[in-house]
Amino acid sequence: GENVEQHPSTLSVQEGDSAVIKCTYSDSASNYFPWYKQELGKRPQLIIDIRSNVGEKKDQRIAVTLNKTAKHFSLHITETQPEDSAVYFCAASIFWGGAGNTPLVFGKGTRLSVIA
């Protein structure tokens, strides 16, 4: 089955700097890669996702890149702010369109601390 590795497990950055979190996946059939943010004591919430038909997707200060050949994808946060401090999870699954998809397999998470 699918296996998702996520690095680093912890990351500290100065406010205003960029943060990058990387994930690798094992199943070349996986084609859907979401990122979730979990603030302290809260539920995970989707912040951005990417499908394998594109190599990059941006949403304001957040971007995700995908390298299908190498089977890795990354989350990039620019101009970090204290409210970006949270645990971030990457995940992978196979999406069959109208027929549904396999369950998400999550990485172990990255605890990001933005130091003011």
Place this chain on the structure above:
Amino acid sequence: DADVTQTPRNRITKTGKRIMLECSQTKGHDRMYWYRQDPGLGLRLIYYSFDVKDINKGEISDGYSVSRQAQAKFSLSLESAIPNQTALYFCATKGRQGGQETQYFGPGTRLLVL
């Protein structure tokens, strides 16, 4: 996200007790999931259901059972709780909204087994 609710939110129980965690959703999604979260281990899938008649084991189903009573309800049971089942449990639903397939999590149930 008030569309996915879990009860109870916190529970303390003793080893050997039977406990049920409940999940309800008003999103109208067919797919529902139970995960457990442990520090440093991320979110691991326990069971999932694609519709009322469909139940599937996840990565760590041993010691757990589920029931899909209706499209909107998916319960997780620990038949005989043990201390290493102490964890944060999340229910999730997935469905198509606005052309996108998105997974939504409930608020979580914090379980302590003594």
